Amino acid sequence: MTRAPAPASVSPGHGGLDGTTARRRYVTVSFLFWLPIGMSIATGVLLFTERGMGLAAIAGFYAVHSLTAAAMELPTGGLSDVIGRRPVLAIAGLLNLTAFTLIGLGAAGWAIALGMGLMGFARALSSGPAEAWYVDTVHAHAGPDADLLTGLARGSSATSAALALGTLLGGGLPWLLGFAPGVGEWLAGATGGLVIPLSVPALLGALVEGVFVLYVLSALPEPTRPRTTLRRVVGGVPAAVAAGLRLGARDALIRRVLLTASAAGAALAAVELLTPGRAAALMGAAESGALVFAGLACAGFLASALGSQLAPLVARFTGSGERAVLASLGLVTLGLALLGLTTHTTSPLATTVAVTGYGLVYLGLGAAGPNENDLLHRRVDASGRATALSVQSLSLQLVAAGAGLGAGALPPGPLPWLLAATAVLAGALLWVRRAAPANAPATPGAARSPVVAPVPAGPPLDTAPQEAHPHARPT
Numbered sequence: 001m002t003r004a005p006a007p008a009s010v011s012p013g014h015g016g017l018d019g020t021t022a023r024r025r026y027v028t029v030s031f032l033f034w035l036p037i038g039m040s041i042a043t044g045v046l047l048f049t050e051r052g053m054g055l056a057a058i059a060g061f062y063a064v065h066s067l068t069a070a071a072m073e074l075p076t077g078g079l080s081d082v083i084g085r086r087p088v089l090a091i092a093g094l095l096n097l098t099a100f101t102l103i104g105l106g107a108a109g110w111a112i113a114l115g116m117g118l119m120g121f122a123r124a125l126s127s128g129p130a131e132a133w134y135v136d137t138v139h140a141h142a143g144p145d146a147d148l149l150t151g152l153a154r155g156s157s158a159t160s161a162a163l164a165l166g167t168l169l170g171g172g173l174p175w176l177l178g179f180a181p182g183v184g185e186w187l188a189g190a191t192g193g194l195v196i197p198l199s200v201p202a203l204l205g206a207l208v209e210g211v212f213v214l215y216v217l218s219a220l221p222e223p224t225r226p227r228t229t230l231r232r233v234v235g236g237v238p239a240a241v242a243a244g245l246r247l248g249a250r251d252a253l254i255r256r257v258l259l260t261a262s263a264a265g266a267a268l269a270a271v272e273l274l275t276p277g278r279a280a281a282l283m284g285a286a287e288s289g290a291l292v293f294a295g296l297a298c299a300g301f302l303a304s305a306l307g308s309q310l311a312p313l314v315a316r317f318t319g320s321g322e323r324a325v326l327a328s329l330g331l332v333t334l335g336l337a338l339l340g341l342t343t344h345t346t347s348p349l350a351t352t353v354a355v356t357g358y359g360l361v362y363l364g365l366g367a368a369g370p371n372e373n374d375l376l377h378r379r380v381d382a383s384g385r386a387t388a389l390s391v392q393s394l395s396l397q398l399v400a401a402g403a404g405l406g407a408g409a410l411p412p413g414p415l416p417w418l419l420a421a422t423a424v425l426a427g428a429l430l431w432v433r434r435a436a437p438a439n440a441p442a443t444p445g446a447a448r449s450p451v452v453a454p455v456p457a458g459p460p461l462d463t464a465p466q467e468a469h470p471h472a473r474p475t
Helices: 019-041 044-050 054-084 083-103 109-126 129-142 151-178 183-189 198-221 228-251 252-283 286-318 320-340 346-379 380-407 415-428
Strands: none
Touching: 019 044, 019 083, 019 129, 019 151, 019 286, 044 198, 044 228, 054 109, 083 109, 083 198, 109 183, 129 151, 129 198, 151 198, 151 252, 151 286, 151 346, 183 198, 198 320, 252 286, 252 346, 252 380, 252 415, 286 320, 286 346, 286 415, 320 346, 320 415, 346 380, 380 415
């Protein structure tokens, strides 16, 4: 594969880290970032309800989070490519620390909305820099042909494991505190009503975010970058954003990755929107249904972690990363179809089939993600890596938002599930034919030219040669 010249500011050394050490630190960063978010899943709605917020207000809080993340996705990806991975990750951690503190202590709607907005901002900041740091470090140590898939798979597994563990901790801590007589009243009395058992997971999450920031600053060395000014940074970000938007337009494989992320967004929207209602219908009450859904969500994250661990094995078994994505998305399609075909009954057999389908959805998404990321990183260079990941994340989030609205407007039954299955099947069919190599003509007689992300305006980014070399992790 033809090597592309990289930007001129990143030195070959990344603190002298070898591939194994870089992988271990990337896994740790992934776990620490997502653990507090997992802790907020089980108690978020209940905490806001306890604070006196109505359902419409709670929906508004989550909309603030989603819209902020979507609006900032590309600009913050470009920021990481301009000023570096470590400072952007540290800022994301500080924003999350503030957000969890506001959510845990805030009794007013504006405080909660601000916390959700900051969390969405942090989500946008974090969707690429850690993975880009890992790939840059491995390339600097072992060259552009180094194995990335193992580390990407373990990082994705760590993310899913953190979400699973966080969900259990977030749901279990208030329940355990309820067993101690008077603890809830003591917490509320000692803090003027600011701290209640349901807010403990958020406050504990803020402490974990502090550990995350310290770890990022101490364990993720980056090459020295030239001094820059606010004007150069602001000028460099739009160019990086434009470069990211052009990626899918001129490379068929990158376009497949982005469309596959969109299909994954449709699948996740259907699962996250429709499963809680089915759990409540199964149990006959909203409260017990919520408990069942928390356990099911934890199982889904664990299935995703298992799928990520199996991603290299799937690639070897199928013969290539592209075939692995095809097989994994086929598994997701099967899972959604099983969920759709069992909507009209809650018999033990149908429930077993539905739970199996739920697990297959997350297992397949977990196996597809690292293989897509491995393909993507071999298609883009260091100057646009985080931007490319942000474009991919944006594709997933925007389609998930639209698909969620569509699924909510459709009549209950198998139709929303089967439409999601159709979207994923269409994404899988994109991988039936192998994409042309980056330095091969796409059509007979076409000029041979490597696909390389352009260097953004502003400070140059790399002095080491890089090869123009995907991510789709479940939200």
